[in-house]
Amino acid sequence: MDINLTQFANQSYLNLETFRKSGQGVKTPVWFVQEGEVFYIWTQANSGKAKRVLNNDKVKIVLSRGDGAPLGDWISATASRDDSGEALNYVRALMVKKYGLTFRLFSLLGKLRKIQYTILELSLSHL
Secondary structure, three states: OOOOHHHHOOOOEEEEEEEOOOOOEEEEEEEOEEEOOEEEEEEEOOOHHHHHHHHOOEEEEEEEOOOOOEOOOOEEEEEEEEOOHHHHHHHHHHHHHHHOHHHHHHHHHHHHOOOOEEEEEEEOOOO
C-alpha cells in the first residue's frame, strides 16, 4: 500500500476510528503529530479511545477538519498506548512545537483538573 505521508504535513486534525468489542467503529477528531510513519495522539488516559485501543489495536485514520469531516481516504493503522513519563514528555514537546500556545493552555487546564494523559502511537509501517 502506497501512502503519501506528505499529505499530513501542516495539517491539524485526524479523524481516528477505534473499534468497540462489538466491532462497531467510533470516530473522533484529534490533534496529532507525525514522525515518519508514526503518528502520536495526546489523550486522556481514561478516554474511550484509549480504552478501546487496549482491546483492539486496529484503527483507521483520515485527515479531517476539526469537526471530523474527512478530507481524504481512510488508512488502516495499528495503535498502541504508552503511559510512560518519557512518552508523555516527548509527545508534549512535539505538540507544543506544532500547536503552540493553544496546546499549552489545553495542557494547563488538564493539569489544573488533575487529568491523567496517555499517548496513542499509531503506526502505518506494521501493515
